[in-house]
Amino acid sequence: MHIPPLPRTRDLVLIGGGHTHALVLRKWGMLPLAGTRVTVINPGPTAPYSGMLPGFVAGHYDRAALDIDLVQLARFAGARVVLGAVQGIDLDRREIHVPGRPPVGFDVASINVGITSAMPEMEGFADHAVPAKPLGPFAARWAAYLAGTGPARVAVIGGGVAGAELVMAMTHALRSRGRAAQVTLIDRARVLAGLGPRATQRIRQAMEGLGVTLVEGVEIARITAKAVELADGRRIEADFVTGAAGARAYPWLTETGLDTVDGFISVDACLRSSDPMVFAAGDCAHLTDNPRPKAGVYAVREAPVLYDNLRAALGAGHPRPYCPQSDYLKLISLGGKSALAEKWGRVFAGPAMWRWKDRIDRTFMDRFRELPQMGQPALPELHSAGLSEALGDKPLCGGCGAKVGRSALRAALAPLPGAIRNDITPLPGDDAALLSTGGVRQVMTSDHLRALVEDPVLMTRIAAHHALGDIWAMGAEPQAATATVILPRLSPELQQRSLTEIMAAATEVMRAAGAEIVGGHSSVGDELTIGFTLTGLCAQDPITLAGGRPGDVLILTKPLGSGIVMAAEMAGQAPGTDVAAAYAHMTTDQGAAARILTTARAMTDVTGFGLAGHLHGICEASGTGAEIALDAVPLMAGALALSEAGHRSSIFADNRMLVPELPATGAAALLFDPQTAGGLLAAVAPDQAQTCLAALIKAGYPAARIGTLTEKPGLRLAR
Template identity: 65%
Template sequence: MMHLPLTKDLVLIGGGHSHALVLRMWGMSPLPGARVTVINPGPTAPYSGMLPGFVAGHYTRDELDIDLVKLARFAGARVILGSAVGIDRTTREIHVPGRPPIGYDVASIDIGITSAMPDLPGFADHATPAKPLGPFAARWAAFRDGPFASVAVIGGGVAGAELAAAMAHALRAKGRDAVVHLIDRAEALSALRPAAAAKMRQALRAQGVTLHEHTAITKITVGGVHLASGEVLEAQFITGAAGALPAAWLAQTGLDTHDGFVTVSPTLQSSDPDIFAAGDCAHLAHAPRPKAGVFAVREAPLLHDNLRRRLAETDNLRPYRPQKDYLKLISLGRKSALADRFGLAPQGTLLWRWKDRIDRTFMRKFTDLPQMAPPPLPTPRAAGTIEALGDKPMCGGCGAKVGREALGTALARLPAPIRADVVPLPGDDAALLLTGGTRQVMTTDHLRAFIADPVLMARIAAVHALGDIWAMGAAPQAATASITLPRMSEALASRTLSEILDASAEILRGAGAEIVGGHSAMGDELTIGFALTGLCESDPITLSGARAGDDLILTKPIGSGVIMAAEMQGRASGDHVAAALSSMSRPQGDAAALLREAHAMTDVTGFGLAGHLHGMLTASKVGAELTLDAIPLLPGAEALAAQGIRSTLFPKNLAAVPGVAPKSPREDLLFDPQTAGGLLAALPDGAAKVAQLRALGYDAAVIGCISGTWPGHIEIV
């Protein structure tokens, strides 16, 4: 199958319901030549329809969340974890704090709303808005499991009533004597027809919710809600469901807005035809509708089609015609629901089951993603093709590297250096250059991309390459970059190179080095590498100095290989992927400075913890004891290993370390290839160093000790 060059950038700002559905549809039928990016504050996006059920305790948090990392992998999109704060329409760039601007050709906004109440004194300090849903859900879960049971909900609309009933039910289910207040400055439940409103009021009374109507609030304090009457309603958890405010930055984009919401035409285009908007953050000028998730879901197919047509530069965009009325299925706290449509208001457990079925069916769209069949292999083909391909896609990062045996065999064929000023270092990762009394170390490393975001990939590649310099106790000096881009237009190549070099320079300059040049080319996929030099005040730290009695310190947890292998298969949770990427992209210059007195040190990368430790032990002619339970692991790594997920380099890493036969998933992770992994140091008094490293924020640990037993032998205890 021919891969066309990338020529257009589509950027989805926000992971709302419309965009989640667009990503799913895109994965089913991608537009050739278009690169898709989704920007969201976190790796998941909660589904609003199940929020009352989550609050009541009927759903877990995992059931509430759409995993955008898995969804983006399915769609072939890159995920940027951050909050957009602006759009520069002149330069066609979207701004996200902490990273270079993101260029776009076509963009869409689906960032929802907030129910914060900035004009209510004390709300920002002592209350939690019900939207955005993610922070609210996390804070409610912590409160629900705590010792308190007094709640106030501000806003007597349908959303506020659902939350109040759900909170009362959840707290009583925990055995608490719950006190729940629902407060509205006007008449509550005015959006419902009279029959439905009456039944909702009855349900609130049945749950023990006290309804306060036509009640003004003057302020919120740590003690509760202060009313204009002078009464104070005691509450340890206060939330607001009355507001529907847009993100403040939308007003600064220059787009036409209505009360701060992006005004869109029937085609969901804003006043800028290359910027679309959907969901609660959009205002349908031709057919205004209330803020409800049903409209975001119905907008998705049309938004998907119109984005494709705009990217293809065709003009026949479709209009969106929202329905005038829609069925409201309202949760009543316990597993019962109320319907409101056509003046009818049935309620009961059967309606809850119907609502539950609708919600679960919607969420299965994102959990049960279809398996897209790969293109068939050509026939005829050379013998050995299937064996060379293997039974699963090749991993990226260090998981794509050549095995230790093949690399060692090839390097052994090289003649020994004859220059007196070039001194090979043990392990062949680097060399010591002696120039006029100056000690300079030199190394190189590169990575095949395993994520679609060039910025994050560049940061990880820079941290990974710096690992050799830090492990030698050297100060990073200079770097040249080597970048291969997938085939793309000149405009996209310019954007991508700028992102990569800006992100790389930030990491390298932070480490004390400068990018002094580089080379670029186009190929089948993104690879990023660096050649680096570093300066040593004294002899570099090598693999050969470990001594019996030394403690072994590891500065980062392991498991990145298995997590990224699972991510490629759509089997890793977005939260675990985000944690692994955060670990990989963290520089270790401050950790290296603390470990400069190490007797031996290496960075844990492609050969895995066991392989790199074996190299140190062999060079130092000592053995080691590893305390298995002391080794820090990335969240989710052990569970994925227990499912049999392995990086493609795992078998070669296992074969390269004699005498160790893993008997558990945790032991398997000793052979998991790491990308931008931690520093492994042998030195006395490791506990004191670990305390200092932990004070810097590292998940560091003493994982064993050097013994005087057989050279190269690893004993697991």
């Protein structure tokens, strides 16, 4: 008996991808709570692990070693990812505000956004310095500075453990590269005042051995482009200034209406804020009953408690308190591959401590890189012939990867009778038809996609741009749209939240394109599907597949690879940064590109049948062949590496059969990759190609000249 998927009834939203939330997501993937829709909101697709920052700054780790991949982690946990920085929470409406998208509704929320070391009150800091936290922007700025040449002048503000680790790591890195370095650590009080005397003495000796200058007991007057000016009149020359002076809460936390202490969210022993359905953990939280220092060890140990208490708030189990330890092991990097360990006043230092710290850090990060792989469920012992082959060995792709193959599609459409109305002009091979109404020419098309992302807003934007591609490809201006939405099984509250998000996103995209949504239809099914039927107005004859001529230049407006990247993402194997870049390409508006290409002789949008299949369609309709300059074809970040690792979209094999004369190895395999909301492929007269290409690049499109149409039939690669 078929058992339908269980409906989702509650929204859990995790704000921030800090250590606590990362561990909660991992645990959720191992043991999810049925009926809960989980969302994680983070500014980017990765979350850095601060414990390895000194090692990165010193040059012991590369940048990627610090990153927890939230896209892969969310896929494992069955969660949706929203990329953006939260700016506020409306407790009355139970909504979280993220710029550039509709509010995210919640029933239970948790905040784990860390801290910042920005010092807006210090004159010149915002213009001439970079805070050490958040880590991502700091790491990028430091890497760029370290890559420079000549003498270095660095100043670190804040003489706590974080500042001491940074200043030693920076000095080690600069001198390892042969750069003369003047490095200064500045504190208004005494450096390392919070540590025990034995640890303080050993670290001060380490800094002295590296040649770090300590400036203590003095206020900073201002920061300029070339120096840190002190209140006593001294001037410390510096062209890289960073701040690691204590913990500062993000300003928006105080505007939520939640109780705070010094800007940090007050929480009880169960990590609940003054609103019992809003939790907080890590450095952004203040433990009211048992205040603790801002240290990653507490965030890590809060994770299992937070996991249990979130489940309790959602209706499963009972809350339990978090009982922090009174002291914790401090492992402090000393610049090179040496570290100091301190606990209960006992101190040990040397290379062995570094190896211990390195092993602890790598073990922690491996928890997110070695996620258990969930295989497909076993088939019933008794099943019909061909079921195993039809199921395949990979999950069914979403987007255009879920299309029916062209061979099956053509076979199904071939027996249908031709049009019987004289106001409809079929356009063989094109995805739209030409309608004539009262002297006005319209094109009409319909497209829908099986969801390839969990976020309904992002999926709507992808589906809308995908559907608009057929209108733009014919040189028409989008006019009207109807929306078709199939929602997965949700409670009435979650249905309303999802539809509100979907329609807000759809309206935004369509109006930006010049179209208006005039209606639609919604229903409930096993999974999210979003589609649009569109009309467009033609001021001139529509651009079809049939106008190409030998010698025409082929121009592509977007890179290839979305099918492979999304197939790998479904398998939990695509790097989150590559996935985020693919999302950006799939939601890039092509209206301006279409207007630039209005003189094209033939044009199509590259979607489900891949570049080779859609170019084959132009050649077939135009009576030409084509030559592709493979090295000139733009590819999405990571797509080639994922392809060579064996990742393929569901429809790849069908697409390969359309153009068997082309190779399917190396970069050529990307020619058969189905694209979702792909680029426009235009055949342009040779004397206009350079002008069009220059205009596309000036407009911000990653467009490229990828080949030419030829008299000789068939597709081939240029030599």
